[in-house]
Amino acid sequence: MNNIRLEGDRKESVEFINGIYLGIPDNELPVEEIVFSIEGRYNKETEDKLREGLGIKSKRFTDKTLLELLFKSVDKALEDKRDLIKGRSLVIKVATESGIDLSQSLSNFLAYYIENKYGNRVLFASEEKSACVSGVKSLLELANSYKYSSIIGVVATVDKAFYSKGSTADATGGAGSVTLLLSSNGSEDDIKIYRLYGSKTETFFDFYKPVRSVNNHNKGIAEVNKYPIVYGTFSEYVYLFLAYKAFRDLLDKMHIDADNMDEFFKRFLIVPHLPYPNMSEKMLAYLVRHFARVDKDRKEEIRRRFNIPEEDLRGFESHEDLLRFMLNLGNVLIAVKDSIKYYSNDYKSVKAQILDLTKSIVIRYGNKAVYNQDFYEKEIRTRAEKASNSDELYEAVEKIYKDIVESFFEEDNKIIRSIRKSDGFKELKRMLHLEDIKYLSSIVGNIYTGSVFLGLSSLLAKAYENNYTEELSNKKILLIGYGSGAEAVVGLVEVPRKAAERFGSYLSKVIKDIENNKRVITAEEYNSYRDVSDSNPLKNLITAMYTLRRETDTREHSNLEKSIANNPNRNRG
Secondary structure, three states: OOOOOOOOOOHHHEEEEEEEEEEOOOEEEEHHHHHHHHHOOOOHHHHHHHHHHHOOOEEEEOOOOHHHHHHHHHHHHHHHOHHHHOOOEEEEEEEOOOOOOOOOOHHHHHHHHHHHHHOOOEEEEEEEOEOEOHHHHHHHHHHHHOOOOOEEEEEEEEEEOOOOOOOHHHHHEOEEEEEEEEEOOOOOOOEEEEEEEEEEEEEEOOEEOOEEEOOOOOOOOEEEOOOOEEOOHHHHHHHHHHHHHHHHHHHHHOOOOOOOHHHHHHHEEEEEOOOOOOHHHHHHHHHHHHHHHHOOOOHHHHHHHOOOOOOOOOOOHHHHHHHHHHHHHHHHHHHHHHHHHHHOOOHHHHHHHHHHHHHHHHHHHOOOOOOOHHHHHHHHHHHHHOOOOHHHHHHHHHHHHHHHHHHHHHHHHHHHHHHHHOHHHHHHHHHHOHHHHOHHHHHHOEOHHHHHHHHHHHHHHHHHHOOOHHHHHOOEEEEEEEEOEEEEEEEEEEOOHHHHHHHHHHHHHHHHHHHHOOEEOOHHHHHHHHHOOOOOOOHHHHHHHHHHHHHHHHHHHHHHHHHHHHOOOOOOO
16 A cells, blocks of 8 residues: 655645634433424334434433534634633634525624634634535634634534424434634644545435425525434435545545555544434445455455355445436436425426436436346336326326336345454444444534544543553544535544544543433423424524624723723723
8 A cells, every 4th residue: 555645745735723722512312312202102122223323322402502503523623722722813603504694694793702702803804504514524624724823713513403303303303512722833732623525416316405485475584304304224324425426535635545444444533523323323334335345455354254145245336326327316306396386386397307307317327237228218208207296296207216226235235244244344434443433423523514524522531531542643534524505525634642532531531521411301391392483584683693792792891891800990980
């Protein structure tokens, strides 16, 4: 395997992460109460599925405002690093899916808050909203944009991740904020982040919150989906596919021969975004399957070690056309299911467009070796032509989609499950510390944009507690972010021994506080919070302004009191 080439050894090739700070709510919903909130009754079988299948132990949520949740980690960061930020200007990047307005970004509020509370000048503040990938994107954007010793970068991620109430996906949603501080000045006490990354962008509408117009006396009022539109396993394949492509892009830029699996995993640890904790295992199983195909010298040994059927050594690339066929046809399914109902006044025209789009996908991506392209093109047109409304059209396309992909999903998942149950995979998980990486996510839940940083924090804390900080210093860590739309990025960080000790010691205490200060709640309490609603569209903005003024006014009032106490002769009139 070739050496890593990172723009030579110039100092400009890295930035430094000076601190990682967590803002996790105290309210905890244990897994048995999660089951109750979904089903309305306790169900041991479902609890076992959540624990074993998804890896969920509990999740956190808050009834506080989004800004209060954001300020929780930002305050920890700026209070802890007052000496670092003293006299310096800040550049802020907020990553979130949970904004309070379609125009006003959370970064506006945060910039005002920081300038008034801490006195630092904010040079620039912006918000990144590209689903869950936004956290890693924001980190890489700041690391690649600002290289001046007088500037401190603030990456602030915050989300309250809710799905449709009563859905299984709702079991995974948590709440929290994570703030990272960056600078061009660092030492062996800090984490290095390289200005090098892999990325991949495609168009897959697998998870989205559309804005729809509402005819309300021509007042221009619109409605937005509060919960994302999700189509099950389709989303998982989008994530895996895009993450793999970004991963390959990074390896190409690093001039690394990635065909040797053992050598690769000796050099790298993987910290991915975790929509649920065990998604990390599924991603790793796909990488193993890929290596079993490309590692020519060890193909048979890998196959036996990971219990991969001899007849199926397909990697991502070997069935890329088939994956694209599935994913693009899934796009059509989602478009028909949702968009046609809200945007179309001309059903016949939209129907014709859907038929043409579906046909083009079949022609372009249909794999004749697996599926009869002509047959499915004819079937789609025959069934869809009989549809007299959007619901029937959806049912026609869905039937074709399920006929084609469900057998693939079933067979594909069978192979992945076989890999995950093998002794070789269990050993690889231990070597990569996967259980440590996903620990925080298993008790907090999916916090969207901050999920990757929960994984990194968890790894650093557990490495300190279990005495393997030196091992971290001998490897590079890949931060894998992905989100719907779809996009994936892979960043590269390095943790020197002293940094592993410093970050690990601090984060270990933070995680213990998170565990010890929890307030266990019931499903009834959780559901009562979820049921709170208000038809006033200005509520979010009004609440945000109230939160902002309350926080900054408290500081101004406190400063006034101190000024009076230090100057008793001052005119108090």
